[in-house]
Amino acid sequence: MILAVASGKGGTGKTTVSVNLAKVFGARVQLLDCDVEEPNCHLFIGGNPCSREVVSIQVPGVDESLCDGCGECGRFCQYHAVVSFGGAPLFFPELCHGCGGCQKVCPRGAIGEKERRIGIVETVEADKVTLIQGSLDVGVPMAPPLIRAVKSRMKHGVTSILDAPPGTSCPVISTLRCSDFVLLVTEPTPFGLHDLRLAVEMVKELGIPFGVVINRVGIGDERVYTFCGEKGIPVLLEIPDDRRIAETYSRGELVVDALPEYGSLFSTLLWNIREVRGKEKGAKRVRSKN
Amino acid sequence: MSGAKIEELVVISGKGGTGKTSLTASFAVLAGNAVLADCDVDAADLHLLLRPVVLERHEFRSGNEAAIRTEECVGCGICREDCRFDAINVVRGANGRPKFTVDPLSCEGCGVCVRFCPVKAVSFPERVCGEWMVSETRCGPMVHARLGLAAENSGKLVAVVRREARRMAEETGGGLIITDGPPGIGCPVISSLTGASQALVVTEPTVSGGHDLERVLALTRHFSVPTAVCVNKWDINPGMTERIEEMAVRAGSRLVGRIRYDGTVTTAQLQELAVVETDAPSTEDIRRVWNNLGLLKDLPTKDEVGDPGHDDVDALVAKKPAEKKQGKKSL
Numbered sequence: 001m002i003l004a005v006a007s008g009k010g011g012t013g014k015t016t017v018s019v020n021l022a023k024v025f026g027a028r029v030q031l032l033d034c035d036v037e038e039p040n041c042h043l044f045i046g047g048n049p050c051s052r053e054v055v056s057i058q059v060p061g062v063d064e065s066l067c068d069g070c071g072e073c074g075r076f077c078q079y080h081a082v083v084s085f086g087g088a089p090l091f092f093p094e095l096c097h098g099c100g101g102c103q104k105v106c107p108r109g110a111i112g113e114k115e116r117r118i119g120i121v122e123t124v125e126a127d128k129v130t131l132i133q134g135s136l137d138v139g140v141p142m143a144p145p146l147i148r149a150v151k152s153r154m155k156h157g158v159t160s161i162l163d164a165p166p167g168t169s170c171p172v173i174s175t176l177r178c179s180d181f182v183l184l185v186t187e188p189t190p191f192g193l194h195d196l197r198l199a200v201e202m203v204k205e206l207g208i209p210f211g212v213v214i215n216r217v218g219i220g221d222e223r224v225y226t227f228c229g230e231k232g233i234p235v236l237l238e239i240p241d242d243r244r245i246a247e248t249y250s251r252g253e254l255v256v257d258a259l260p261e262y263g264s265l266f267s268t269l270l271w272n273i274r275e276v277r278g279k280e281k282g283a284k285r286v287r288s289k290n
Numbered sequence: 291m292s293g294a295k296i297e298e299l300v301v302i303s304g305k306g307g308t309g310k311t312s313l314t315a316s317f318a319v320l321a322g323n324a325v326l327a328d329c330d331v332d333a334a335d336l337h338l339l340l341r342p343v344v345l346e347r348h349e350f351r352s353g354n355e356a357a358i359r360t361e362e363c364v365g366c367g368i369c370r371e372d373c374r375f376d377a378i379n380v381v382r383g384a385n386g387r388p389k390f391t392v393d394p395l396s397c398e399g400c401g402v403c404v405r406f407c408p409v410k411a412v413s414f415p416e417r418v419c420g421e422w423m424v425s426e427t428r429c430g431p432m433v434h435a436r437l438g439l440a441a442e443n444s445g446k447l448v449a450v451v452r453r454e455a456r457r458m459a460e461e462t463g464g465g466l467i468i469t470d471g472p473p474g475i476g477c478p479v480i481s482s483l484t485g486a487s488q489a490l491v492v493t494e495p496t497v498s499g500g501h502d503l504e505r506v507l508a509l510t511r512h513f514s515v516p517t518a519v520c521v522n523k524w525d526i527n528p529g530m531t532e533r534i535e536e537m538a539v540r541a542g543s544r545l546v547g548r549i550r551y552d553g554t555v556t557t558a559q560l561q562e563l564a565v566v567e568t569d570a571p572s573t574e575d576i577r578r579v580w581n582n583l584g585l586l587k588d589l590p591t592k593d594e595v596g597d598p599g600h601d602d603v604d605a606l607v608a609k610k611p612a613e614k615k616q617g618k619k620s621l
Binding site for chain 1: 494527
């Protein structure tokens with residue numbers, strides 16, 4: 001199973017849910033930190049680093065001895081990453097999506113590809129948890145290729161928990177694609193509700209089954225519950241607003257270690273996910289039979 | 291007021307949920323008539339506090355999207371081979387031949403399939419990626435946007451929002467732009483940051499907050515934007531607050547104050563008010579941060595409102611309704 005933990009709003013507790021869930025999972029589990037702009041899971045997991053690889057994307061490079069300055073590459077590029085003023089083209093690698101188009105359209109075969117570093121992927125073993133995390137180089141704008149690199153290291157057949165970046169745009173989509181289930185973490189505040197609505201639209205568009213985790217229960221109001229009730233969205237876990245949880249998090253400790261009374265919360269969440277997924281599958285079988 | 295100096299404060303955080311939007315709304319109230327820009331285009335929340343009245347809506351079109359005309363497709367599969375984004379799906383069609391389609395969520399609009407289709411069966415229409423709006427709020431004009439679901443080009447939409455905010459600041463002579471930025475350090479953040487006169491990074495005293503702050507400060511240095519740092523909810527972990535502040539100073543940024551943990555911030559949110567419009571205890575901390583930013587110093591309105599010392603801010607806030615009316619007329 002591939003389980004993604006996402007949220008529209010930042011700071012609702014995605015990482016808290018991901019790391020604690022990985023810890024109580026029991027069997028071998030992979031934890032993928034796909035928030036490559038600000039990866040935080042390693043702060044809570046500890047363990048021993050066992051590999052570190054540089055990730056690069058292919059960007060164009062020109063052989064000036066072959067280029068006749070025809071400018072076809074510049075006219076083709078949709079991202080304005082290639083500009084030609086009659087001489088050899090100028091490349092702007094930070095705008096390049098790596099589509100390979102300029103290379104293909106060049107009539108003289110003058111454009112090749114070279115590697116451009118965008119970040120690193122590290123693997124850490126900590127007891128039964130294998131953490132795979134991406135870390136985007138500062139100043140690199142495009143996270144999706146690095147997220148794809150993190151996901152490509154995922155072993156199939158082992159359960160994976162994916163900690164997604166906040167929001168609803170391309171880095172989140174790159175993370176959620178191919179997941180079996182999404183947990184949307186929110187809080188019972190107007191910001192939390194507003195961004196949950198956006199996140200719900202997004203996972204519906206992607207067609208992935210999902211449920212909600214409500215964090216800091218006790219603050220705000222009831223509207224998040226009303227929304228989930230009206231839309232028939234299962235609320236799979238409620239985490240109380242407890243200053244001790246915030247303090248535990250601030251020190252980089254796991255809630256399930258520091259506050260054992262909350263250990264059962266995350267086991268219950270696992271159980272609830274399995275139950276909801278079981279129902280989904282049952283419903284699908286019935287639909288396909290009919 | 292053409293040629294007036296424009297200052298642009300961008301509020302960012304690295305880590306999400308540290309209080310960017312709550313602070314931005316309070317700054318908007320304290321400034322009184324700044325131009326406001328919400329650049330967190332995929333999860334914009336500032337409008338929930340400032341309740342803007344939308345005056346204009348504009349479609350945001352950016353880039354193109356491939357679409358295969360099935361009836362003309364001969365099923366050669368060249369598009370699928372060439373696509374670097376795995377955006378071409380193939381299924382068995384009704385006639386037993388393979389049927390190729392474009393997954394719009396994966397397509398990055400590069401145009402390779404359009405160019406190299408041997409029978410020219412791929413269309414390439416413009417893509418609508420969201421909308422942007424110009425609005426009026428109780429604290430001045432606001433530019434905000436909504437990125438389409440799963441849409442590309444958030445950085446470009448941010449650039450549009452900032453361009454419009456700047457244009458309005460120039461027109462109204464408002465002088466100050468306050469921008470609510472997105473979390474992270476990627477494309478929309480870079481787009482929010484480049485060329486701004488000052489960045490305020492809002493962080494929290496947690497290991498995650500410290501780690502993310504380090505990366506976001508490296509980013510502001512990379513783009514040479516002068517940076518101020520404030521620690522929100524500092525009393526959750528005072529030791530961590532000190533370590534984070536030391537790190538921020540070492541990284542070349544300036545400290546502009548601490549804000550206490552304050553449960554009533556949520557109460558303000560429920561009332562659709564900025565924190566400084568309520569009697570929340572953290573109001574005084576927020577005012578101190580605002581004063582330390584020193585943004586009002588060079589504004590053309592300085593003579594009208596006096597030097598914004600600690601106590602004068604109250605007078606400034608009290609003056610706000612009159613200023614707002616003036617602003618409206620000049621629109």
